[in-house]
Structures are given as C-alpha cells and as structure tokens.
Amino acid sequence: MAQYLELYYMNGDPDDFEQLIDFDYRHAQMIVRINKADGYIIQKVVRDIEDLTRDDPHVKMLGGHAMITSDMNISIVNGQIKSLILAFTAIAIILMIIFRSFTAGLFASLPLVLAEIILFGIMGYCGVRLDTATALLSSIMIGVGVDYTIHFLWRYRSELRGGNTSENAVRTTLLGSGKGIVFNAWSVIVGFAALVFSAFRPIQYFGFLVVISISVCLVAALVLVPAMCILWKPKFLEERKKMKKRTVTCLVLLLGASLFAGTARDIVLSSRERSKLSGLEAVSTLVIRDAKERERVRTTAMASKSYPDNVEKRIIRFLEPADVKGMGMLIVDHEDREDDMWIYLPVSRKSRRIVSSEKSSSFMGSEFSKADMSAPNPDDFRYELLGEEEQQGVPCWKIEIRPVNRDAEDEYGFFRKISWITKETQVAARSEYYDFDNILQKVLTVTDHETVSETPRVI
Numbered sequence: 001m002a003q004y005l006e007l008y009y010m011n012g013d014p015d016d017f018e019q020l021i022d023f024d025y026r027h028a029q030m031i032v033r034i035n036k037a038d039g040y041i042i043q044k045v046v047r048d049i050e051d052l053t054r055d056d057p058h059v060k061m062l063g064g065h066a067m068i069t070s071d072m073n074i075s076i077v078n079g080q081i082k083s084l085i086l087a088f089t090a091i092a093i094i095l096m097i098i099f100r101s102f103t104a105g106l107f108a109s110l111p112l113v114l115a116e117i118i119l120f121g122i123m124g125y126c127g128v129r130l131d132t133a134t135a136l137l138s139s140i141m142i143g144v145g146v147d148y149t150i151h152f153l154w155r156y157r158s159e160l161r162g163g164n165t166s167e168n169a170v171r172t173t174l175l176g177s178g179k180g181i182v183f184n185a186w187s188v189i190v191g192f193a194a195l196v197f198s199a200f201r202p203i204q205y206f207g208f209l210v211v212i213s214i215s216v217c218l219v220a221a222l223v224l225v226p227a228m229c230i231l232w233k234p235k236f237l238e239e240r241k242k243m244k245k246r247t248v249t250c251l252v253l254l255l256g257a258s259l260f261a262g263t264a265r266d267i268v269l270s271s272r273e274r275s276k277l278s279g280l281e282a283v284s285t286l287v288i289r290d291a292k293e294r295e296r297v298r299t300t301a302m303a304s305k306s307y308p309d310n311v312e313k314r315i316i317r318f319l320e321p322a323d324v325k326g327m328g329m330l331i332v333d334h335e336d337r338e339d340d341m342w343i344y345l346p347v348s349r350k351s352r353r354i355v356s357s358e359k360s361s362s363f364m365g366s367e368f369s370k371a372d373m374s375a376p377n378p379d380d381f382r383y384e385l386l387g388e389e390e391q392q393g394v395p396c397w398k399i400e401i402r403p404v405n406r407d408a409e410d411e412y413g414f415f416r417k418i419s420w421i422t423k424e425t426q427v428a429a430r431s432e433y434y435d436f437d438n439i440l441q442k443v444l445t446v447t448d449h450e451t452v453s454e455t456p457r458v459i
Contacts, residue, residue, distance in 0.1 A: 040070075073130075080130065084116070088113075091109060091112070095109070103235075107228065111145060111220035112149070112220075115145050122209070134205060134209060136206070141213040144217050148181050148184070148218065149220075152173060154177075155437070156169050156237060160237055162402060169229075170229060173226075176436065177436070181221055181222065195208075196211070264385040265378065265383040267385070268401065271427060282302050283302075285297060286298040286299075297321070298324065300316050302315070310334075311334055313330070314331045315330050326346035328343070329343050334377075382401070382402045383399060384400045385397060389420060395422070396420035396421055396423065396429055396430075397421045398420055399421060402417075414433045416438070417432065418431070427446060
C-alpha cells in the first residue's frame with residue numbers, strides 16, 4: 001500500500017490524500033458510506049464495527065459526521081417525546097385551573113392528542129423525517145390547538161350558564177366565536193402557506209405540515225369539541241349547584257329585607273322612567289382620551305320630545321370641530337318595537353338609516369356605541385338582582401342585565417352589564433359593560449345629578 005501511495009505521489013498532487021493518511025504513512029482513515037440517514041440504523045452500524053474491531057490494536061477510534069447526525073436525530077426524537085409530555089401536562093394543569101376541574105384538563109387535551117396523532121401519521125405516510133425543522137410542528141400545533149379549544153369552551157360555558165341547552169349553546173357558540181376561530185385559523189394558514197414555495201426542501205415540508213396541522217386543529221375545535229360537549233355534557237362547564245343554591249338563598253334574603261318589593265326588571269324600568277323628560281334641549285361636550293392622554297373634543301346640541309304614545313324623538317347635531325360640524329342623528333324610541341335611527345352626513349348631503357348590526361359600532365370614536373344613544377327595548381334583556389352594594393357611599397341595588405340571545409348581543413355590543421341603581425333616587429350610579437369574552441370593556445359612572453321638576457334627573 002505504501003508503494004502504491006509513493007507511486008501516486010510521483011505523478012499526482014501530494015495533498016490529495018492529506019485527509020486520509022498521515023505524513024509518514026503510519027495511520028489511515030477508513031470511510032464507510034451509509035445510505036440510510038436513520039439515527040438508529042447508524043447506531044447499529046457503529047455497534048457492529050465496534051464488535052468487529054474490539055480486539056484490533058490498529059483501530060484507534062470511530063467518528064465522523066454520520067455519528068454526529070445520528071446523535072442529533074436521536075436527541076431530537078427524545079426531546080420531542082419529553083417536550084410533548086411536558087407540554088400536555090402543563091396545558092392540562094392550566095386548563096384545570098381555568099375551569100376549576102380535574103376532568104377539564106383531560107377533556108380539552110383529547111383534541112390535541114388526536115391532532116398530534118394525525119400529524120405524525122401524515123409525516124410517516126409521506127416519509128417526512130423528524131428533524132430540526134419539523135420538530136417545531138408539535139409545539140405550534142399544541143399552542144394553536146389549545147387556543148381554539150379554550151376559545152370555544154369559554155364561550156360555550158357562558159351560553160350554557162345563560163340558560164341554553166347544549167345544542168343551542170353549541171349552535172350559538174359556532175355562529176359567534178366560531179367565526180373568530182375560523183378567521184384566526186385562515187390567517188395563520190395563509191401566512192405559513194408561503195413557505196411551501198421555498199426552494200429549500202425542509203422549509204417546504206415545514207410550511208405544508210403547518211397548514212395541515214392548523215387545519216386539523218380547526219376541525220377538532222369546531223367539530224370534535226362540540227360533539228364531545230353534546231354527547232358527554234361535561235359537568236365542569238355547567239353552573240355549580242352549590243353556587244346556585246347559595247345565590248338563590250342570598251337573593252331570597254336580600255329581596256325579603258329590601259324596601260323595594262318589585263323585581264330587578266321593575267327597578268331597571270323605574271330607573272329608566274326617572275331619566276325621561278317630556279322635553280329637553282341641551283348643549284354637551286364629549287371629551288375622548290386615548291391611552292396616550294391625547295384628547296378629541298366634540299360639541300353637540302341635542303333636543304328631545306316625548307309623545308303620548310310612549311314614543312320619544314331625539315335629534316343630535318354636531319357643532320364642533322369643523323370636520324364633523326353639521327353631522328346629525330335622529331333617534332325615535334319605540335316602546336313596543338325596534339328603535340329607528342338615522343344619521344346625516346353633510347359631505348354627501350344624504351341621510352341613511354342605521355340598521356341593528358351597526359348599532360354596536362363606536363359613536364364618533366368614543367367608548368359609547370350608537371345603541372347607547374337610544375333607549376333599548378326592555379324585552380331584549382334578562383334581569384337578575386345580585387344583591388345590595390354601596391357606590392360613592394350611597395346604597396344601591398346591584399343588577400345584572402344580559403341580552404336574551406346572540407342577536408341582541410350583537411345589536412347592543414355587550415355580553416352582560418352590571419348596574420348599580422340607587423335606592424333613593426332610582427338613578428344608575430354606575431354601569432359596567434363586559435364583552436363577548438366576559439372581560440370588562442367599559443365603565444359608565446354618574447358623578448352628579450340634580451332635581452328637575454318634581455323628580456331627580458340625570459345630568
């Protein structure tokens with residue numbers, strides 16, 4: 001062998017074998033080509049070579065890129081298993097805390113487990129290897145999947161505790177929060193779909209599998225989870241019996257001791273009557289402040305008049321600033337049917353009617369909605385007396401007001417409202433509005449009022 005090498009050096013480049021043998025030809029490097037990139041196959045080949053050369057004094061060591069790749073692939077697989085176990089455990093614990101139930105963690109984890117099985121099944125069927133790129137898929141799927149699941153279950157629980165049956169609660173949730181889940185999923189799918197056109201094959205696989213995984217999570221959240229809710233009717237989503245009994249007991253005691261003998265609905269209607277006037281003319285200033293304390297000021301003139309048939313007509317005209325000057329709103333409040341509302345725009349010299357779906361939108365960029373500018377129909381809400389509580393040192397009734405259905409929620413722009421109505425004057429001293437995720441959205445506080453004619457009126 002040394003002679004052949006010497007012969008080659010006489011006619012070739014001496015550096016050709018620099019990576020294979022040392023300078024004095026005493027040690028050589030043998031390269032074994034393995035056609036499989038499977039880490040476990042490579043480990044088996046290494047073990048076989050070690051067995052063959054165990055007693056050979058001329059073999060000093062084994063190494064190479066294949067062994068590094070093998071160790072890395074095996075570490076990825078082992079790390080994937082550990083991370084999945086840790087992720088599912090952490091999510092189950094979080095769900096148990098959120099829904100205050102041990103079964104909640106197991107219930108909400110089932111769609112994620114199914115989605116992971118489908119994902120790895122597709123990877124195995126298509127021959128996609130688990131590498132540093134595709135190893136990220138399970139984490140993305142778990143994060144997205146649990147988001148969709150919690151989103152659905154939270155709204156479903158609110159609908160269920162609002163008195164709906166399982167089927168109606170699922171239908172309302174799919175028509176409401178289901179749309180948000182679909183839009184969220186499609187935005188993620190479209191974003192990651194761009195990776196499919198990458199020139200780098202692992203990135204192509206990654207983009208394709210992300211699209212598949214998000215689609216599976218979407219189907220699980222909108223098909224599997226609703227089916228599980230209807231078939232199994234999990235108890236942790238229903239209102240707790242102990243809490244219900246305690247609330248009923250408190251309400252009975254409070255109503256019995258209260259000087260006001262009417263129901264929560266009567267209190268709200270009485271408060272509404274207190275705020276009515278036979279006629280009113282006023283000029284008001286609306287100051288809108290954002291999070292950076294920047295201000296936007298609107299000055300309006302308003303006139304209203306009540307008619308014998310319980311119809312109230314109200315017109316609002318904007319005076320300042322110049323960019324909104326001349327805008328106007330006409331509101332006709334009906335007692336027995338939906339209110340009418342029109343808006344006039346000077347720039348187009350046209351007026352148009354505001355439909356119900358637009359009433360929940362912002363009024364001039366403020367926290368008020370267009371529905372706040374009109375008197376709502378009392379039959380559009382359910383009323384519940386929660387107890388008695390002081391506001392600004394004044395005894396008040398604390399009343400929860402909920403729209404009767406999803407259409408009413410969309411029209412008025414809130415999921416529920418809690419109002420504190422003073423016992424003495426029957427004026428709503430404070431109102432808290434909660435959004436469709438039952439998170440506090442805005443607070444309306446009446447800091448002062450004075451007597452007009454024979455009854456107190458809010459100013």
